[in-house]
Amino acid sequence: MGIDRRKFFKVSGLTALGLAGGSVSKVFSRETPYGDSVQTRTWGTEPPKGPLTAQRWAMVIDLRKCHEQPDCNDCVAACHSTHNVPDWGNPKDEVKWIWKESFEHAFHDQEHPYQQESLKYLPALVLCNHCDNPPCVRVCPTGATWKRDKDGIVMMDWHRCIGCRYCVVACPYGSRSFNWRDPRPKIQKIEPDFPTRSRGVVEKCTFCEERLARGMLPACVEACKYGAMHFGDLEDADSNVRKLLSERYTIRRKPGLGTNPEVYYIV
């Protein structure tokens, strides 16, 4: 699949080059492989870097840094625009991959009435935990969602999903969204590099596996200006995430359920 994807990007890159026509020079003038504009994404025949790989991807979110920037919504905006997530504007049809949830809701079993004000009222970022023992994968009747062996990412196949929503029911974190209606009219600006979904399928955060394959960090991590989000290999003892986990006190959501979430929080 990785090879197919890369081939696809090669072809699409070439096509874009052809279409760009006069602005070829502009295409080559990009300085960074990261970014959102079409020019910076068309890297011609060769991807700028090899894919980012790990044995076990994990994320550490520093909620204290988030709390210093209560108005910041960069990671959510970056993720949702990168992945063509529709904006329904109502909680019933809502589709979201990463969002702010109150501490009380995100850490249902760990709050108490006399908690620090910052925790009580300021939201925590929540997303798919890419559990080591994911209940959603266990219950899927078609294998449309599965845990990738090579790096532990919980993947989604939107073409195989039958829309039974058993995974939504089984996920203890509310991380999965179902497309109750056709999402396309509600996507603010369609990002051509990423597929849109049809109605009737489930979707969720995939730790930006499509970006990792192109050597880029997840969109949310990249968008965070305040160093609140850290992404790395849990199996690598020298990785950024392992360093943070060994130095800071971290918590996970609903650890008692045995799902082994791979998103950790510094509070």
Place this chain on the structure above:
Amino acid sequence: MLEKAFVGDKKYWAWVISLMAVIGVATLFYLRQYSEGLGVTGLGRDVTWGFYIAQFTFLVGVAASAVMVVLPYYLHDYKAFAKITILGEFLAISAVTMCMTFIFVDMGQPFRIVNVFLYPSPTSMMFWDTVSLSGYMVLNIIISHVTLGAEKQGMAPPKWIKPVIILSIPWAVSIHTVTAFLYAGLGARPFWMTAILAPRFLASAFAAGPALLILFCLILRKVTKFDAGREPVQTLAKIVTYAMAVNVFFVLMEVFTAVYSGIPEHLEHFKFMFLGLEGSSMMAPWMWVSSILAVVSLILLLNPKARRNESWLVMACIAVFLSLWIDKGMALIVTGFVPSVLGAVPTYVPTVTELMISLGIYALGLLMVTVLYKIALSVRGQWETKRIIESQRSPVKAGS
């Protein structure tokens, strides 16, 4: 045998056509849901499964309850059930069809449902539920076809059918057990995470199903020449009594565990169901009605005088059926989502579209019951005429 369904009087046709009309209207509503998506239902991000899945769950119970006539008749050779066993099996076939249709209309991508067979996933309880329900359907079609066919010929059914019938008994238990496992194995949903869910499902099934069968027998006696007889109805009434008593006992055990332990994640669901949570008390009136009906039905059923009086028995059966329908067909699924995994208290009310589609599926089930019962009774009529002719012949033979 199907030809028997195409001959009938005006009343029969009026009933069949009105059921078809309901199905037709429901199909239009389904087309709307199909083109716009499941967003036309009351379901949403927090309450992901609702009325459809609840009806599916309730009807799996109705399907499984056929075992309550099959087991006494075939295992214990309880002759009084000879006449009604086929009714139980045909009810099971119709109920399983409704179950499958409810699953179909609940799918976001209904035409991809074949993926369940293309990519079999043994870790998923939904896979096993599909296997178990389709197997049960096939078993009941074979059994009813073979036994009724033999009856039509005036012969004893072939011997090979006996092991198939015996197999259908644990299989009936399995369909409702696996359906309970759909819910009972989810750490995310403490309300359903109870070992007693499958036993409770079976108890409520063995009360609601036979209660429905009693009502059907009594309706058939009124509208056709078929009379199930007093004894089978009374035996079914005893089965309903035991099963309902066990069901109420199981529910009380659930309430005790949640209330006495006081663990919020268990308790909150019961609070929502009976009292309301954070101002959301939509389920409470229903649950109180269900509880009162359960008590009333038990008072009637446990009292032999009332149970033996068929008018009271009808009341008791209606009370049992409604009580369990509210409990399983409304409360059980939705309450699993309130509060949500994030502790929110979402509201869910089924939309007109959802209710109309459900009504259509119930009409489909009733149509199947009607047609299948018509076939069974017509075959019976033929058989009885034959026997009368034979009995008329034999004295002549003896005399000559």
